[in-house]
Amino acid sequence: MTGPGITGSTCTPRTLVSVLVPAYNEEGNVVRCYETIVKVFRQLPDYDYEIIVTDNHSTDRTFPLLEELAAKDPALKVIRFSRNYGYQRSLLTAYQAASGACAIQLDCDLQDPPELIPKMLQLWRIGHQVVYGIRRTLQDGFVIASLRRLYYRFVSFISEDELPVNVGEFRLVDRRILVELQKVTDASPYLRGLISAMGFSQVGLEYDRMGRTEGGSKFPLKSMLSLAVDGVLNHSLLPLRLASIAGLVIGLLSLLLTFVYLVGRLIFGQAWPDGFATTTILLLMSIAINAIFMGILGEYVGRLFLQAKTEIKPIVESQLNFPQVVSLVKNGKQGSE
Missing domain, CATH: 3.90.550.10 (Spore Coat Polysaccharide Biosynthesis Protein SpsA; Chain A)
Structure with a gap:
């Protein structure tokens, strides 16, 4: 040609x-x-x-x-x-x-x-x-x-x-x-x-x-x-690794806040409502961790879904x-x- x-x-x-x-x-x-x-x-x-x-x-x-x-x-x-x-x-x-x-x-x-x-x-x-x-x-x-x-x-x-x-x-x-x-x-x-x-x-x-x-x-x-x-x-794979790191950091932060709460309660006698601080901390941390993981995993799952579709051409x-x-x-x- x-x-x-x-x-x-x-x-x-x-x-x-x-x-x-x-x-x-x-x-x-x-x-x-x-x-x-x-x-x-x-x-x-x-x-x-x-x-x-x-x-x-x-x-x-x-x-x-x-x-x-x-x-x-x-x-x-x-x-x-x-x-x-x-x-x-x-x-x-x-x-x-x-x-x-x-x-x-x-x-x-x-x-x-x-x-x-x-x-x-x-x-x-x-x-x-x-x-x-x-x-x-x-x-x-x-x-x-x-x-x-x-x-x-x-x-x-x-x-x-x-x-x-x-x-x-x-x-x-x-x-x-x-x-x-x-x-x-x-x-x-x-x-x-x-x-x-x-x-x-x-x-x-x-x-x-x-x-x-x-x-x-x-x-x-x-x-x-x-x-x-x-x-x-x-x-x-950095986004997935960031999710793992974020989960670890948030978990450590939760332990630190729990320790601060126990010290304040047992040593300094701070009168916080029973269970309030603990429940709040755990709830917020759980929501944060779930949001991070679901968002990033959702991106990868979405790509797996597109690959699995029969009409991709x-x-x-x-x-x-x-x-x-x-x-x-x-x-x-x-x-x-």
């Missing part, structure tokens, strides 16, 4: 690169994103491309625009879901549909510059299985940018895996990583951590993240918080330029290029 405008010798096989673009209500960016990717690959005669756009059931003209583009370019493949399954699950489906020797994830708003693709491919060629973008600067404002950086460092600190700091989803992954991602059926995946935890040779590439030129962010505070919770719970409503309609998550194999 050859993308438009790419020329080269027919005797020399060219390397297929999958470019993965999750999209939701990006009518102002989707055409520009496609054209920018094509322009980059016109300067890479040794590579062919396929662009896989996962449309999270956009309600604007995103999908009709993709239909028009896909009709002209068979290298553009589109997966439209039956509903919005969220950013991470949409992205996982794209990874599992990729048929290239490597895959590069790129946001549709182009805040992560496609112009870095040649540099990523160079680093990949010399033997790195993962090339991830390190956000040197952010366009989110001082408060949000500071919170992001603080979160990255916090997750890296508590994680049992080695997670790079200030890294988003902009990355290149080798085919070996794609093979491992075929096996993932997580209902609440945290891909940046999952890929980092796989190991292999990984290297960072610093860049300045640009601001949006069209439309607004499709990642509101609620989604950010949800992603943050997934990042913590998917890569650390995104439902594909429409596909463009795929050879047949199949479950992309089940097998992850597409027709040959």
